[in-house]
Amino acid sequence: MKALLVEQHDDKLNANVQDIDEKILPIHEVIVDIHYSTLNYKDGLAITGKGKILRQLPMVPGIDFSGVVHHSEDPRFHIGQHVLLTGWGVGENHWGGLAQKAGVKGDWLTAVPEGLSLKNAMIIGTAGFTAMLCVMALEQGGVTPQSGDILVTGASGGVGSTAISLLTALGYQVTALSGRASNHDYLRKLGAKNIITREEFEPASRALDKQRWAGAIDTVGGQILANILSQTNYNGTVAACGLAGSFSLPTTVMPFILRNVRLQGVDSVYFPAEKRAQVWQRLLKLLPETFYQQAMTEITLDEVPRYAQMIMDNQVTGRTLVKL
Numbered sequence: 001m002k003a004l005l006v007e008q009h010d011d012k013l014n015a016n017v018q019d020i021d022e023k024i025l026p027i028h029e030v031i032v033d034i035h036y037s038t039l040n041y042k043d044g045l046a047i048t049g050k051g052k053i054l055r056q057l058p059m060v061p062g063i064d065f066s067g068v069v070h071h072s073e074d075p076r077f078h079i080g081q082h083v084l085l086t087g088w089g090v091g092e093n094h095w096g097g098l099a100q101k102a103g104v105k106g107d108w109l110t111a112v113p114e115g116l117s118l119k120n121a122m123i124i125g126t127a128g129f130t131a132m133l134c135v136m137a138l139e140q141g142g143v144t145p146q147s148g149d150i151l152v153t154g155a156s157g158g159v160g161s162t163a164i165s166l167l168t169a170l171g172y173q174v175t176a177l178s179g180r181a182s183n184h185d186y187l188r189k190l191g192a193k194n195i196i197t198r199e200e201f202e203p204a205s206r207a208l209d210k211q212r213w214a215g216a217i218d219t220v221g222g223q224i225l226a227n228i229l230s231q232t233n234y235n236g237t238v239a240a241c242g243l244a245g246s247f248s249l250p251t252t253v254m255p256f257i258l259r260n261v262r263l264q265g266v267d268s269v270y271f272p273a274e275k276r277a278q279v280w281q282r283l284l285k286l287l288p289e290t291f292y293q294q295a296m297t298e299i300t301l302d303e304v305p306r307y308a309q310m311i312m313d314n315q316v317t318g319r320t321l322v323k324l
Contacts, residue, residue, distance in 0.1 A: 003099030007058045013049035015305050025103040029074040034067040036122035037097035039320040044311035055093045064126040065097030066118040074106030082112040086126040087269035100324050110276045113284050123296045127158025130268040132283050134217040134239035135166050137264040141237025145171035148214030156183040161295045161318045163217045164190040169286040201227045207254040222246025229255045241266040295319050
């Protein structure tokens with residue numbers, strides 16, 4: 001089988017597409033013939049070596065995939081069944097989706113919902129799954145379409161793009177924060193009503209600023225998240241799911257104790273298996289057919305190292321689909 005293998009040579013990580021004997025696959029209950037995987041920010045960190053993502057080497061990266069069951073010792077899954085996987089440390093602790101086959105635990109798999117193709121499942125992928133969890137966090141915080149504007153940061157990326165489409169489908173008015181003027185038309189087609197520049201949010205924040213946002217979905221962290229919190233409306237909710245800018249948070253307690261603002265962390269890696277099917281059903285129902293064409297670039301496995309570097313250089317828009 002072909003796989004992207006990351007190895008260490010003389011304290012340097014090298015990522016190369018290789019032909020690998022299937023017999024060295026990790027032994028687990030289910031073997032899947034992979035049709036599609038994706039490239040996410042975490043994959044970019046892993047493949048380029050710019051982040052300490054990989055817990056052991058050599059490693060096949062790729063934090064998600066969709067495919068067809070090839071062999072199963074788990075009664076929940078049968079040969080020929082369409083399945084998908086996001087999270088669970090795959091591509092970090094366990095060989096991941098950037099290969100033509102994967103051996104995984106049955107607990108990590110989700111049956112692909114009826115009506116969703118393997119390709120579209122990965123156009124959604126980890127990023128879309130995370131975006132849906134963020135939208136659900138806003139809903140759980142009591143933020144409704146009538147509450148006011150929702151800000152989405154990292155709007156041109158996978159999570160941001162999907163979040164804009166989901167929020168628009170639910171009737172929210174979305175403002176997109178983007179650092180690339182060339183993507184404004186793309187963001188408007190996804191449903192963004194307003195677009196603001198990243199530079200507006202980079203200066204040091206005041207403890208409390210003018211109230212602007214009923215809620216927000218943030219993939220960036222750092223100073224941008226601090227500014228968002230200072231501008232969030234009374235009783236607003238901010239769903240934080242990323243740290244593309246920074247893992248620090250230079251803020252005060254003021255938004256939380258004077259405006260009752262909720263900062264909700266969102267993790268999709270270990271989201272409970274028994275609740276995942278419900279999330280995927282919502283994604284299938286809410287995302288318009290146009291999303292799958294607008295938000296996707298399809299590449300081959302051989303192109304992955306180049307695109308991983310492009311992700312780190314902020315040169316990728318939307319979702320990057322890898323056809324295996």
